[in-house]
Amino acid sequence: MKRPISLTVNGRAETVLAEPRTHLAGLLREGLRLTGTHIGCEHGVCGACTVEVDGAPARACLLHAGAAEGASVRTVEGFDGDAVMTALREAFSAEHALQCGYCTPGMLVTARDIILRLPDADEARVREELAGNLCRCTGYRGIVRAILRVLAQRRG
Amino acid sequence: MTTASDRPSASEGVNRPHSHASKTGKGVGASLRRKEDARFLHGRGRYVGDIAVPGMLEVAFLRSPVAHARLLGVTKPAGAQDRVFLAADLPEIAPIRAVSALPGFRVSEQTALATGKVRHVGEAIAACLASSRAEAEDLAAACEPEFEVLPAISDMLTARAPGVPLIHEHWAENVFLETRREEDLSDLDAVAAAKVTRVLRTSRQSMAPIEGRGVLAEWDTRLEQLVVTTASQQPHVSKTGIAEALGLDEGQVRVIAPDVGGGFGYKAILLPEELVCCALAMRLQRPVRWLEDRLEQLTANANCREHHYIVTAWADREGRLLGCDVDATVDSGAYSSYPFSACLEAAQIGSIFPGPYILPRFRYHTLSACTNKPPILPYRGVARPGVCYAMETTLDALARQLGLSAEAIRAVNLVPKEAMPYRNLVGKHFDSGDYKEALRRAVALVDVPKVRARQAKGECVGVGLASFCEQGAHGTSVYHGWGMPMVPGFEQAQARFTPDGVLELRVGLHSHGQGLETTLAQVAHEILGVDPARVRLVHGDTALTPYSTGTWGSRAMVMAGGAVAEACRQLGERALTIGAALLQAERGEVELAGGTVRRRGGAGIALEEIARTWYRRPQNLPADVDRGGLDVTAGYRPDPDTGTHSYACHAVVARVDVETGAVTLEDYVVVEDGGVLVNPMIVDGQVLGGTAQGIGTALYEEMPYDAQGQPLAGTLADYLLPGATEVPDIRLDHMETPSPWTRFGQKGIGESGAIGPAGAILNAINDALAPLGAEVFDLPATPARVLAAIEAARR
Ligand code: FES
Ligand code: FES
Numbered sequence: 001m002k003r004p005i006s007l008t009v010n011g012r013a014e015t016v017l018a019e020p021r022t023h024l025a026g027l028l029r030e031g032l033r034l035t036g037t038h039i040g041c042e043h044g045v046c047g048a049c050t051v052e053v054d055g056a057p058a059r060a061c062l063l064h065a066g067a068a069e070g071a072s073v074r075t076v077e078g079f080d081g082d083a084v085m086t087a088l089r090e091a092f093s094a095e096h097a098l099q100c101g102y103c104t105p106g107m108l109v110t111a112r113d114i115i116l117r118l119p120d121a122d123e124a125r126v127r128e129e130l131a132g133n134l135c136r137c138t139g140y141r142g143i144v145r146a147i148l149r150v151l152a153q154r155r156g
Numbered sequence: 157m158t159t160a161s162d163r164p165s166a167s168e169g170v171n172r173p174h175s176h177a178s179k180t181g182k183g184v185g186a187s188l189r190r191k192e193d194a195r196f197l198h199g200r201g202r203y204v205g206d207i208a209v210p211g212m213l214e215v216a217f218l219r220s221p222v223a224h225a226r227l228l229g230v231t232k233p234a235g236a237q238d239r240v241f242l243a244a245d246l247p248e249i250a251p252i253r254a255v256s257a258l259p260g261f262r263v264s265e266q267t268a269l270a271t272g273k274v275r276h277v278g279e280a281i282a283a284c285l286a287s288s289r290a291e292a293e294d295l296a297a298a299c300e301p302e303f304e305v306l307p308a309i310s311d312m313l314t315a316r317a318p319g320v321p322l323i324h325e326h327w328a329e330n331v332f333l334e335t336r337r338e339e340d341l342s343d344l345d346a347v348a349a350a351k352v353t354r355v356l357r358t359s360r361q362s363m364a365p366i367e368g369r370g371v372l373a374e375w376d377t378r379l380e381q382l383v384v385t386t387a388s389q390q391p392h393v394s395k396t397g398i399a400e401a402l403g404l405d406e407g408q409v410r411v412i413a414p415d416v417g418g419g420f421g422y423k424a425i426l427l428p429e430e431l432v433c434c435a436l437a438m439r440l441q442r443p444v445r446w447l448e449d450r451l452e453q454l455t456a457n458a459n460c461r462e463h464h465y466i467v468t469a470w471a472d473r474e475g476r477l478l479g480c481d482v483d484a485t486v487d488s489g490a491y492s493s494y495p496f497s498a499c500l501e502a503a504q505i506g507s508i509f510p511g512p513y514i515l516p517r518f519r520y521h522t523l524s525a526c527t528n529k530p531p532i533l534p535y536r537g538v539a540r541p542g543v544c545y546a547m548e549t550t551l552d553a554l555a556r557q558l559g560l561s562a563e564a565i566r567a568v569n570l571v572p573k574e575a576m577p578y579r580n581l582v583g584k585h586f587d588s589g590d591y592k593e594a595l596r597r598a599v600a601l602v603d604v605p606k607v608r609a610r611q612a613k614g615e616c617v618g619v620g621l622a623s624f625c626e627q628g629a630h631g632t633s634v635y636h637g638w639g640m641p642m643v644p645g646f647e648q649a650q651a652r653f654t655p656d657g658v659l660e661l662r663v664g665l666h667s668h669g670q671g672l673e674t675t676l677a678q679v680a681h682e683i684l685g686v687d688p689a690r691v692r693l694v695h696g697d698t699a700l701t702p703y704s705t706g707t708w709g710s711r712a713m714v715m716a717g718g719a720v721a722e723a724c725r726q727l728g729e730r731a732l733t734i735g736a737a738l739l740q741a742e743r744g745e746v747e748l749a750g751g752t753v754r755r756r757g758g759a760g761i762a763l764e765e766i767a768r769t770w771y772r773r774p775q776n777l778p779a780d781v782d783r784g785g786l787d788v789t790a791g792y793r794p795d796p797d798t799g800t801h802s803y804a805c806h807a808v809v810a811r812v813d814v815e816t817g818a819v820t821l822e823d824y825v826v827v828e829d830g831g832v833l834v835n836p837m838i839v840d841g842q843v844l845g846g847t848a849q850g851i852g853t854a855l856y857e858e859m860p861y862d863a864q865g866q867p868l869a870g871t872l873a874d875y876l877l878p879g880a881t882e883v884p885d886i887r888l889d890h891m892e893t894p895s896p897w898t899r900f901g902q903k904g905i906g907e908s909g910a911i912g913p914a915g916a917i918l919n920a921i922n923d924a925l926a927p928l929g930a931e932v933f934d935l936p937a938t939p940a941r942v943l944a945a946i947e948a949a950r951r
Pocket of ligand 2: 097098099100101102103104134135136137138366417418669
C-alpha cells in the first residue's frame with residue numbers, strides 16, 4: 001500500500017506517495033524524478049546512490065522510504081551555490097575524475113563530506129574514505145587528485 | 157580559453173611532455189577538458205533508468221535457478237495470465253543465432269525466453285509485467301516452473317569428458333569450435349637451453365559496469381516504428397539484430413543509446429531481454445522497460461575471462477624463444493552471443509599468443525568449450541589479458557631457469573624497431589613502435605636495485621614486468637574471415653553547418669565514458685578551426701546517425717576520428733567555394749584559417765557567415781555554387797586496415813604478507829605508446845581505468861561456480877571490485893610513435909590498460925615468493941591462493 005511520506009529534499013518540503021518498502025533512492029528517482037542519484041547495487045556496496053541525509057552521507061538504497069519520514073535530504077541536484085561542491089566540480093573536470101559519469105553524483109557527495117570533515121586528509125586517508133564508492137572507469141587517480149586539489153586550495 | 161594554469165594535471169604521471177601539441181591548445185594533442193563533464197557533475201546525465209514514460213510497464217524476469225534442466229512447464233500465477241509471458245507466448249521472436257564462418261563452428265540457438273531446456277543459472281524463462289518493478293518481481297516469484305534437473309557442466313575441462321550430458325542435444329560434443337596450428341616441435345628438446353611447461357587458469361569474471369543494462373521499448377504508432385532506448389555500445393548493430401529477430405525492416409527499428417554508464421564489452425551485445433521488451437511493446441502497445449539489477453548482472457551474466465592454458469616454451473641460452481606449444485581452453489558458456497559469437501576469444505588466442513615477441517616456431521590448439529554458464533562476451537582486451545598472463549609468466553619461468561633477468565629475456569625477444577612494420581609468423585602486422593624502449597623505461601622507473609636490496613634482507617617483495625601490444629581498429633580484412641554477424645567496414649561521419657554556423661557532427665558509434673563529444677570536436681577543430689565549444693556531436697541514435705558497428709575493439713578514435721576528419725575536410729572544401737565567391741576571389745586564392753575563409757594573407761569571412769549565407773541569404777550565392785551545400789557524409793578506413801598496434805610495458809613492485817597471503821602493490825608504472833594522442837588526458841584516463849580493471853583480474857575478481865553450476869557471488873560484497881585503496885597511484889609514461897596508417901597517426905589504446913596487470917602482478921608476486929620456492933599459477937591471486945602456494949612449497 002502506498003502511503004504519503006513527508007520529507008525535505010534539496011530545501012523543499014515534499015510529500016510523496018510511496019510504498020514503504022521502496023528505498024529512498026527509488027523515492028527520489030521515481031517519486032520526485034531526481035534522477036541524479038544513481039543505483040548501482042541496491043545492497044550498500046557501490047556508493048552510487050550516496051546522498052546527504054540530515055547532514056551526513058548515506059546510502060539511499062539502504063534507507064527505506066518510510067524511514068526517511070521527516071528527514072532532510074540533499075541530492076547532487078541540490079548543491080548549486082555550495083562553495084565546496086563548486087570547487088569539487090571544477091577539480092573533477094580538471095583532473096579527469098569522471099568518464100561515464102555514473103558513479104559521479106555519489107562520489108561528489110562523499111568527496112564533499114571528506115573535504116568538510118577532514119581538512120588535513122592526505123592521499124592515503126582520502127583513499128580510505130573513498131572505499132565505499134566504486135568507480136569502474138577511472139582507476140580513482142583523478143578522483144583522489146581532485147579531492148586533494150580542493151583540500152589544498154582550502155588550506156590556502 | 158584554456159590557460160596554462162587550468163590545464164589538467166591528470167596526465168602528469170612521470171611528467172614527460174607529449175610531443176604532438178595542438179597549435180591552438182584545442183585540437184589534436186590537446187588535453188582539453190571534457191565537454192560532457194558539466195551534465196554529469198550536476199546529475200543531469202540521462203541513462204536508460206532515468207527515462208520514464210507515461211503508461212510504462214516494468215519487467216521482471218523469472219530466471220532459472222538451476223544450471224541445466226529440462227523445462228517441463230511453468231504455471232502462471234492465478235489471475236496473471238495476461239501479465240506473464242513465456243517463450244510460447246512470443247513466437248514472433250526468432251532465436252538468436254550468432255554464427256561464425258570458421259570451419260567446424262557449431263551454432264547454438266538461443267531463444268529469448270527458455271524453450272524446452274535451461275542451460276545456465278539466470279537464463280530468462282518468463283517475462284512478468286507490472287506497473288512497478290517490485291510488483292513485477294512479486295509476480296515472478298509466484299510463477300511455478302517445473303524442471304527435470306540434469307547434470308551440469310560447470311568445469312570447462314570436463315566439457316568433452318566421456319558420458320557427460322550434451323548441452324545442445326543435437327551436437328556431437330560440448331564444443332563450439334576447435335582451432336589448431338600444427339608444427340612439429342619435437343626437435344626443440346635437444347637444442348634448447350631451457351624448457352618450461354606451465355598449467356595456468358584464470359577465473360570467470362563479471363565486467364560489472366556500475367550501471368547495469370537497461371531497455372525501454374516503445375511502439376510509435378505514427379511512424380510504425382519500434383523505438384528502443386538501450387544502454388548499448390553499438391546501437392546500429394543492436395538495430396540490425398532486433399530487426400532480424402522480429403522480422404521487421406530496419407527502418408522500423410530505431411535504437412537510441414542515451415548516456416551509458418560504462419560498457420567494457422558488457423553492452424556490446426544483442427540482448428534476449430531487448431527482444432522480449434520489443435515484442436511486448438508491440439504486442440501490448442505500451443512502453444515496456446527492464447532494468448537489470450546487480451543480482452541479475454552477477455548471477456546471470458558473469459561472462460568473461462575464464463581460460464585454461466598448458467604452455468610449453470623453449471629458449472636458447474640468451475633467452476631467445478625457440479618455440480611455444482600452447483593448449484588453450486576458453487569457457488564459452490551455453491550460447492553464442494550476437495554479434496561476437498562464442499569463439500572470438502579462444503580462436504584468437506592462436507593469433508595473439510606471440511604478442512610483441514619474435515616467435516619462430518609455434519603449435520597451438522584452442523577449444524571453445526560449451527558449458528552451463530552464461531554466454532561469453534569479450535571484455536576489454538578480449539583474450540589478451542589471459543594470453544599476456546600466460547606468455548609473461550612463462551617468460552619469467554624461462555628466465556629463472558636460465559639465470560637471466562626479466563628485462564633481459566624480454567629485450568632479446570621483442571620485435572626491434574628496425575624491423576617495423578613487422579609481420580609475425582601468424583600474420584599479425586605491426587605498424588610501428590619501439591617496444592624495447594618501453595621496456596627500458598619501465599624498468600628504469602621502478603627501483604629494481606632497491607627491491608633486490610630489500611629481498612636480500614629477507615623482505616617478501618618482488619618486481620614484475622609485462623610487455624604486450626594491442627591490435628586496435630582492425631577492420632574488414634581481419635574480420636571478414638570470422639564470418640560473424642558483423643564485419644566492420646568504412647566508418648562514416650556526417651559534418652554539417654547549421655544556419656547559425658555551429659558545426660554538427662554525427663557518428664554511428666557511441667561513447668560510454670570515452671569522451672567522444674570532446675575528442676571528435678578536437679578533430680573537427682584541427683581541420684576546420686571551429687572552436688570545440690561550437691561543435692556538437694550527435695551520436696547514440698540510429699535515426700540520426702550513419703551506420704557503424706559501434707564502439708569496441710579500441711576503434712573509435714581511429715575510425716570515427718578519421719571519418720570526422722575526412723567529413724570536415726570535404727565540408728571545408730564546400731565552405732571554401734562559397735567563401736571564394738563571397739570574397740570575389742578564385743577558389744585557389746582562398747584558404748581556411750582560424751575559423752574563417754580568407755584570401756591568402758588577406759581578410760577573411762567567418763564560417764558562421766558562410767553558413768548564414770548558404771541557408772538564409774542564398775541570393776548572395778553565385779548560380780554555379782556546389783549544390784551539395786554545407787552537409788557532408790564521408791567514409792573512412794585506414795589503409796591497410798589490419799589494425800594499429802599500441803603497446804606498453806607494465807612494471808610492478810608488490811609486497812606479499814606471508815602470514816595472511818595479502819598482496820600490496822607498492823608501485824605501479826605503465827609506459828605506453830598510443831601513437832599520436834588526440835587528447836592525452838582522456839587516453840591517460842583510459843589507461844588508468846583499464847589498469848584498475850586488470851588489477852581486479854589479477855587480485856580480486858572471481859565468480860566461483862559449484863559443481864552444479866551455481867554462481868557463488870551474488871553481491872558486490874562477494875564479488876570484489878577494486879576500490880580506491882586497492883588501486884595504487886599509477887605512474888604513466890608516454891611514448892609517441894605515430895601509426896603510419898591512420899589519419900593523425902593515432903592508435904587504438906582503449907583496452908590496453910586491462911591487458912598487462914595480471915602478468916606483471918603475478919610476476920611480481922612470484923618474484924617475491926621465489927626464495928620460498930613458491931609460485932602462484934591461477935588468477936586471481938587471492939590471499940587463499942597465495943597461502944596455498946606457500947604451503948605447497950613448504951611441503
Ligand atoms: S546502490 Fe546504494 S550502495 Fe550501491
Ligand atoms: S566514471 Fe564510470 S563508474 Fe566512475
